[in-house]
């Protein structure tokens with residue numbers, strides 16, 4: 001028997017419905033952007049600089065996670081671009097010190113949910129269907145609920161699987 005069902009049978013199911021996972025699931029859904037360690041703007045890099053999503057989120061069509069970009073991607077430009085900016089100086093210091101930037105996670109599904117980017121991207125779904133108008137965002141925020149009903153209704157519309165074990169393993 002799989003882990004999800006075992007936990008459901010031992011009563012964790014009720015507990016989750018009552019509070020814990022409910023809270024975790026709705027935690028970020030307020031739409032307020034978290035404060036990031038460096039003031040990175042999607043709007044600027046997409047509209048003014050003219051980059052594509054996959055220039056930075058290189059693994060979106062290859063695996064489970066789209067991943068937050070490695071610093072080497074930023075430094076390919078910022079070794080030379082805007083080096084007088086305090087924000088870019090923070091970036092360069094993190095790069096030279098080897099510690100990286102600790103971006104605050106914006107989207108975070110509960111542990112019991114299985115999601116994969118690859119399948120959705122290969123099926124031709126745009127990033128914006130799930131992440132909103134990212135090209136207009138000064139600060140990244142979550143715009144969809146990421147609730148079960150949201151996933152399941154799109155699966156129904158597209159004849160994608162809706163059995164429990166598709167998303168819970």
Ligand code: HEC
Nearest residue numbers: 040045051052053056103104105106107127131134135140
């Ligand atoms: C120049 C590099 C760059 C480009 C281009 C870029 N991003 Fe990002 N993205 C980042 C960085 C850095 C972060 C982490 C900081 C933040 O959340 O603002 C991030 C965060 C995100 C997140 C939130 C991750 C989380 O923690 O949940 C999403 C969603 C996202 N990007 C989607 C997109 C989409 C969609 C596009 C194209 C329309 C795009 N990005 C283009 C660099 C980039």
Ligand code: HEC
Nearest residue numbers: 053057060065066067068107108109115120125126127130
């Ligand atoms: C079908 C909906 C959907 C589509 C399409 C989608 N995402 Fe996501 N994305 C999500 C969900 C849901 C999460 C949260 C995953 C988690 O918490 O495990 C997420 C998380 C992310 C993250 C945080 C890091 C990670 O990989 O978990 C980034 C970055 C991101 N998406 C970028 C993108 C980009 C870029 C595209 C387009 C190439 C894209 N997404 C397309 C639903 C989607």
Ligand code: HEC
Nearest residue numbers: 038039040049056069073074077081082085086087088091
């Ligand atoms: C293809 C080149 C390129 C890449 C890659 C790139 N940037 Fe930029 N970035 C720019 C340009 C161009 C500007 C605008 C400079 C200006 O205002 O004259 C900019 C501006 C910025 C600024 C605002 C600086 C300020 O004070 O005005 C920040 C912060 C920043 N980038 C962070 C990042 C981070 C973090 C990454 C990696 C996730 C990244 N950039 C990747 C080209 C790039």
Ligand code: HEC
Nearest residue numbers: 114115116119123129146150151154155158160161166167
């Ligand atoms: C915008 C529509 C849309 C949304 C929203 C969406 N999905 Fe999907 N999903 C699809 C489609 C279409 C497929 C089928 C892709 C294929 O045929 O390969 C799919 C496939 C999947 C698969 C692979 C199924 C398999 O056969 O193994 C998983 C897992 C999945 N979705 C989980 C999720 C979860 C979890 C969420 C919510 C957080 C979600 N999806 C939200 C459209 C969506």
Ligand code: HEC
Nearest residue numbers: 017021022025113146147148151152155162163164166167
């Ligand atoms: C397409 C993906 C998908 C399918 C199919 C799916 N779920 Fe979910 N489920 C989710 C996501 C995403 C969450 C977390 C977000 C939330 O709390 O709504 C979730 C949360 C849950 C929770 C926790 C409730 C809570 O309030 O946090 C339970 C219990 C659950 N699912 C049971 C099921 C059962 C039983 C089925 C089959 C009838 C099923 N799920 C099918 C995506 C899915």
